Amino acid sequence: GAVVSQHPSRVICKSGTSVKIECRSLDFQATTMFWYRQFPKKSLMLMATSNEGSKATYEQGVEKDKFLINHASLTLSTLTVTSAHPEDSSFYICSAVSTSQNTGELFFGEGSRLTVL
Amino acid sequence: KQEVTQIPAALSVPEGENLVLNCSFTDSAIYNLQWFRQDPGKGLTSLLLIQSSQREQTSGRLNASLDKSSGRSTLYIAASQPGDSATYLCAVLDTGRRALTFGSGTRLQVQP
DSSP: OEEEEESSEEEEOOTTOEEEEEEEEEESSSSSEEEEETTTTTTTTEEEEEEETTTTTTTTOHHHHHHHEEEEEEEEEEEEEESSOOGGGGEEEEEEOOTTOOOOOOOOEOOOEEOOO | OOEEEESSSEEEETTTTOOEEEEEESSEEEEEEEEEETTTTTEEEEEEEETTTTTTTEEEEEEEEEEEETTEEEEEEOOOOOGGGGGEEEEEEETTOEEEEEEOOOEEEEEE
């Protein structure tokens, strides 16, 4: 199946700093990628839809200025957690759908665990 | 708004048992339904994808069924093994929407 790579897989940062997480589709192009957040022992909650070449669409309750999303190419979307605080500690997972597929199957990255001290 | 529910939330079975995980969704206007496996601290592994026009999909010891009209899907695992221990997530893709809506998952523990 198609491969989605996330980096870094783990990051620890101090409160107040910003952290960037990358999501890459390695063997396919994706005009749309999705960013999810997962709290411990909870399911995935959609944060935003990342659209190549345009602004991201955020879900209700997600702060646009806190979670900056950039989708500059057909294979890369980035999520930047700005001025991170301990409550931003979570597991962030991206997913992508191939532009050449019409099955609607989504492929997921391995996730990035953010710990804010 | 689509809501996805998974029952049971947790399940512990002895090795070798056949088991069924349940998933229900409130809006039957779906494009497809996917079952995923998630190991602790890891990302998602896609297990089965069922298009809205399909009734079931099979992969090895896994069989997933879909009854769109009643808003239900089941994941059947035959001859369970300790390596099957993980959280199983059900997710639906709504018609016209491109992101998945996830259930809360079933945590499966298969005892050796």
